[in-house]
Amino acid sequence: MTDYEIEMALQDSQESFPLETRPVNLSYWNTGSEYQSGVRRILKYDTAQDLFDYHYYLPDGTEKPIALKFGFSEADCQKLRIDPLTQSTIAISSVIAFLSRQNMSVGIIRPAYFTVEVCCKDFKVPYTIFDDYEEDINEKFDAQRLLDSGCQAFWFTSPINSMSIYFKDHVIKEIQKILDAGKVVIFDESLCMNGMELARKFGMQENLIYIYSPHKTLGLQGIKFSATVVHQKFYDEIDDIQDYYGGSLNYSCQQGASHFITKNFDDCLAFYKDYYQKNLKIVREVIQKYNFAHVSSEIAGHYAMIFLDWPIDDEVFVNSMKDLMKKSGYFVFPGIMQDFDTSKRFCFRINLLLNHRDIEKGLNVILEYLKNESEA
Amino acid sequence: MTDYEIEMALQDSQESFPLETRPVNLSYWNTGSEYQSGVRRILKYDTAQDLFDYHYYLPDGTEKPIALKFGFSEADCQKLRIDPLTQSTIAISSVIAFLSRQNMSVGIIRPAYFTVEVCCKDFKVPYTIFDDYEEDINEKFDAQRLLDSGCQAFWFTSPINSMSIYFKDHVIKEIQKILDAGKVVIFDESLCMNGMELARKFGMQENLIYIYSPHKTLGLQGIKFSATVVHQKFYDEIDDIQDYYGGSLNYSCQQGASHFITKNFDDCLAFYKDYYQKNLKIVREVIQKYNFAHVSSEIAGHYAMIFLDWPIDDEVFVNSMKDLMKKSGYFVFPGIMQDFDTSKRFCFRINLLLNHRDIEKGLNVILEYLKNESEA
Structure with a gap:
């Protein structure tokens, strides 16, 4: 079945x-x-909502505070750009459209969110599945095996999909080898608990793409936003693609983005x-x-x-x-x-x-x- | 440029x-x-909003009233299914993913919304552009030319993109020839004014796919919803694809769907x-x-x-x-x-x-x- x-x-x-x-x-x-x-007893957010306009950007002045709250450093903020989207699903399909345009083949480290493999098939992006890692990734992970596959990009999901397990030092060192070899690395952190972001470990490197959606984990689907964080080098290309695939932002995304950086x-x-x-x-x-x-x-x-x-x-x-x-x-x-x-x-x-x-x-x-x- | x-x-x-x-x-x-x-002086809608759950369906009991308001007949309602989405942009990309899976080549009748051609390129769907028709489509349109192209599907935008001009009897008769020849026809009516839908002319035929988003035209982006209307025959396949590409619905879509069928x-x-x-x-x-x-x-x-x-x-x-x-x-x-x-x-x-x-x-x-x- x-x-x-x-x-x-x-x-x-x-x-x-x-x-x-x-x-x-x-x-x-x-x-x-x-x-x-x-x-419901705790939540406070600005319920005012625009009914009329198309929205494409984060609320004014929120980009840097959001990046800092993801754990990026001040220095990283000079190098990164955030592209907001209504949902992480669209972030996934548009990042795969981007990899398709770059003619890259992708190594998918399972378990991944189910959209990833389907999008690779539909966009005719060649991919290799690495399915030997589940909870034991922190002991067994070996970058060389991935590099030997010849893939130009690698898709990681953190925490490990539906397991709430995060990468430890060994995996982080190994992934850095993949980046040092000039490969593109995608971190799908859509279900990451704020405070546990890989941004805190890897910062903003040229070939890194992060996907975030911090309200999802808290079960607050009504005011969530999704954010693709990329190096300036890729921003225009990613922004162009996300315009095609994402359309405008629902206003609840703006509410979510503003709420994320509050103490609430x-x-x-x-x-x-x-x-x-x-x-x-x-x-x-x-x-x-x-x-x-x-x-x-x-x-x-x-x-x-x-x-x-x-x-x-x-x-x-x-x-x-x-x-x-x-x-x-x-x-x-x-x-x-x-x-x-x-x-x-x-x-x-x-x-x-x-x-x-x-x-x-x-x-x-x-x-x-x-x-x-x-x-x- | x-x-x-x-x-x-x-x-x-x-x-x-x-x-x-x-x-x-x-x-x-x-x-x-x-x-x-x-x-703002006229608009009334139910502002209650769910903050927590993922939503994937239209509010209970709204599917048939929505179909009837698009202009489908009672008999059509027996044959059709509606798949709701947050935005028409996602409806476009997921319908093109569907055409890609069916290995169809697509004839795009220009001017079309800019996402269409880009998605065909990204999904590697072969396409032919027909750019001889603008405001004069109602006089000049010739189905035989399209059929001779060998394309298996044809993408129409109604009203003509950014012109607010609708198809008249001649075009409607010609498009019926395309359907009678067994081809798939997509009507992107995202910017259609309610009352002018092609559903009123063509009803629900097996190879027809409609895209609607009735609040868009009214400039009400804050409570809009998008709907792909397909024949039952294609519903499971389209629903599966839209799950991958669309993710969950923002709650404003539910509000929009409920509002669409009110007198307001x-x-x-x-x-x-x-x-x-x-x-x-x-x-x-x-x-x-x-x-x-x-x-x-x-x-x-x-x-x-x-x-x-x-x-x-x-x-x-x-x-x-x-x-x-x-x-x-x-x-x-x-x-x-x-x-x-x-x-x-x-x-x-x-x-x-x-x-x-x-x-x-x-x-x-x-x-x-x-x-x-x-x-x-």
Whole structure:
């Protein structure tokens, strides 16, 4: 099954229940009601909104404060430009259009956001998948293998897609070798938690392209903005492409950009950290009871990937989840939807911004069900 | 010069003036203060906004009323699906990704929105430009010429880009021949005035793809939504692609979709018609004094294209406009920015939603300046 088919099958099944008994998807991308009401109590932003004009730029005077908040230095700010977009999805497609125009081949380090590979195919950009790195990238990563592939550009996702794991010194040193070899490196940090940006490690180098969208992680899709950060050298070309692919900015992007550089953003971020950490503690406690299930010790963010000791076929899993929806009111999506190779060992994502009770009860029933199935 | 270079050169020059004496661009895409305050007095929409969730669908129960308001019949509604997007720009790129996956070559009937040709290039979709049709398409259009080209899909823009001229019976009969020959036809009606949609003429046929964004024409960029309307047959494929290229919807799209089917949208539309018609009357009066300048008698909308009897080189024109900014406080963009071939005869666009006085005074000084330059 393709990930689209899996999503549609599980979603159709979920929606066949009446609203009041609709099963909860623990892998869901939206946040729970408790988290939302907590943020709603804290959030303050300028709600004034322009109804009329097309907008293409960040609000006046915000570019440098935004760059500094991403962690770029004063010196970096002299070299970089920020191109704002409505969504990171458009940042991805337009950066791949840029690589296409440069006739570059791309090495994609999996797991990546699902748009990346599809765009490479559609734009006929030659690409190589590197799928040996998941949570163990911090031990195993080897730049030479990437350089030997002959690719001219390399696409990294930080934190590791749906794992909330960040690159440590070893990976950072290796990626610097790739940059020193004159290759282009893209850091898709759309789901990066503010404070953990790779900008703090790599700064603005000529061949680096960063993608950010700091409200996404906080679950604030209503006032998010996306930003492509590039060296001046590439700015005109990228800006031209993003005009073709991005069109104008929704006004909520301007609101998001202005909000990002206020202290209120930091207050929301502090609440976010507290909230996911409580759920992560619950997850660790539940997991301890099931010796076939594992979760990384390095999680810093609201997505946790739970790995099992065995693989499960997609179709078998979809049917299990349909059954579990009826029996318990909970289900999860398989990790293939986040670009994980579930043929080796099965995995699924948990969203730590869901309600505490759903995380505790839901994870218990899912692991109990999978345990019973494996023993049947 | 490329259209991007022209835009940047004129914009830089404009922005070198202090805000209070900044020259007015009569070709501008944004509307004037008088029009905006008029709409602001009428506009009513539900300002409640979700801050948290990702949105991918139209608000519940709005799909059919929206289709009916585009002019589709009850019977059409059984056959069609609507895929909402944040912006028409994304509708264009994703439809071209779709044509790319179908291995189709595309005939682009100029003038088209500038994203179309660029996306074909980037996605490596073979294309043929048909640039013999502008305001005279209603007399000269010949389907056989298009069919002879061997293209499998044809891209039409209605109304004719930046001219506010709609297709009449002759063109409609000819386009039906193209559909009857089994070709795919795309109608980019992003800037169509509600009530003038080609859906009313062609209904939902298997090989038709429509793009709409009804608030754009009214200058309401803050609550606009875009919609791709396709036959059920193509829906899954298009929906999958638009998930990759479009991402989630800004909440303002949901507000726009809900607003479109209220009577308040019609009230805004009535004000719009009154407003542009007043300015169009002014334009016709000014043009009458200059026998070298022409404007179509068929305009129904807020963009009018003014044609001169002679061509003007882009670089010469940019320098003239820089000079005119200083002398008079007005300027225009050349028609090349709207995909017109200005090497035959020069043309420029006027936005009839600007303030009445700017239209009257500005058009007078521009035509007077061009007249004097041509006589020098």
